[in-house]
Amino acid sequence: PSTSDYALEHIEAYQDRMPALFVARQQTKGRGRGARSWFAGDGALTFSALLSQANTPIEPHAWPRSSLIAGVAMCQTLEQYADTELLKVKWPNDVYLAGRKVCGILVEKRELANPVMCLGVGVNVNNSLENAPPDVQQKAIALTDITHQRHFLPEILLEFLLRYQKLSEANASSLESLLAYWREHCLLTGRQIETMQGTQQLTGECHGIDVNGSLLVQTSAGQRQIVSGEIIRW
Template sequence: MEDAKGVDTPTRKPLDRHLLWSLLSEKSDFWTEVDVVGVTGSTNADLAESARHGAEEGRVLLAEKQLSGRGRLDRRWESPERASLMMSFLLRPTAPRERWGTLGFATAVALEEALLAVCGVRAKLKWPNDVLIAGKKVCGILAQAEGSAVVVGVGLNVSLTEEELPVPEATSLLLAGATTLDREEIAAAFLGHFAAVYRTWEDQGPASAIERWERNSDTLGRQVAVSFPNGRNLTGRAVGIDADGRLRVDPGDGPVEAVAAGDVVHLRPRA
C-alpha cells in the first residue's frame, strides 16, 4: 500500500508472542515472561499493578494499541494500531534507590544500539528520555518507580506514515529508511541489548550507561532552553551529565546548574 506522499506502508501484522519469545530467548536469559495484548489503557499502568501484586523482574508487556498512554509530564501518547512498539518491562533493582533515575539512560543506550544493529539507522539521544533520528523524535521512554520495582515504558514509532505522525517534530523507522520494520526482531534486539546494559548498571553502577549516552547525545554542546515544573526558565549550553543523570547547563553568566527535571528545547546546532 502506498500513502499520498509515495511512501510504501507495510502490512501491519499482529505481534507474534511465541516468535518474539523464541527470538528473545536466543539473545538473553534475563527475561521471564512476555505478554502481548490487543488493546489496553497503558502498559506501564498494567505492569505497575502487577508489581504491586509481587510480579517478578523480567516481565514484558506489549500492546498493539494504548488508549491512555502517557509520556513525561503526563503528556498523552497515541499511535495507530500495530504501527508502533508499545512496551513496558518490570525491573526490581538491587542498586540503591537514588540510582534508579539513571535507568532511562540505560534504556536509551540499548535502543540506540539496537536500532543501528538491526535497522541500520543512526539515532541520537535527547535529555532526558527521547530518541531522535535526524533531529526528530522516534521514541520516548518513561521509567516510574512502583514500590521496590521500576516499570520502564518505551514507545517506538515503527511504520507510521507522515500523515499519521502526532506532531511535525516526530518521525518513524519507516520514514527514516530502516532496513527492517519487523517488530518482533526489533523488540528482541532491544530487549537483548537492554538486559546486557542493565546487568552492567546493576553490577558496576550507571557510569558506563551515562558515558555511552553522552557519546551519542544530541543535547550536549547545544544551546538549550529548560522549562522547570515550577515555571522557571533557564537558557544556556548543555555541557554534561552528572553521576545522577542530571543535565549540567552553563548559563554563561553564572554557575553551572544541574537540572534534575524539566522540559528541554534544543535552540541551535551543537557547537
C-alpha cells in the same frame, strides 16, 4: 489502553514474578511524561517492564541512570536498522531519528516490599507518520519512514532487552561506555537550551551529562545540574 497503566494496576499480582513485560499491539490511551499523551498507531512498538530491585543491579538512588540506559539501549538497537549518524539521544531518554522523535520513555516508581520501577517504552516503527498532521510530522518520525521497510517488532524488543540488561551491569566499564556513547550521540551538547525543573526555569548551554545522568547546563551564573526535568526549548 496503556501498557504502563496495565502494569501498574496489576503490580501486586506480579510482585513475585518480576521482571514482567507487558506488550501491546496498539495503545489507545498511552501516557507520556508530564501530562502528555502518547499516540501509538498500529505498527508501533509499545511495552512496559516491571523491574524490582532484585532484578536490577542498579540501586534505587541511581535509578535516574536506568532511564538513561533505556534511551541508550533503544538508540543502539535502532542503529541496527538506520544510519548511526541520524540517531541521537535527548535528555533524559528520548531517541531522535533524523531530527525527530522516534522513541519516548516513561519511568515510574512504586514502593512495595521492594522498590519497583515501571519502564514504559514507545517506539514508532512501522506506523509511518508521513500522513500524520503537519504538526506531528514536524516533531515525530517512524523507523519505516527512513528505512522504507517493515520491521519485525519482536526482534527490536529482544535487541532492546538484551542491550538494556548489558548496560545495566553495575561495573565501571559499563558506566564508562554508557557515558561515552551518550556524549557521542547527545542531540543538544553545545546548543542553547531552556529547561524546567519543577517550577524552576533555566537557560544556558547544554554540556551533556554527569556520571549520575544529571543534565549539565552552563548558565550565566555558573554550571547547574538538572536531576529531573524537561528540556522545553532548544
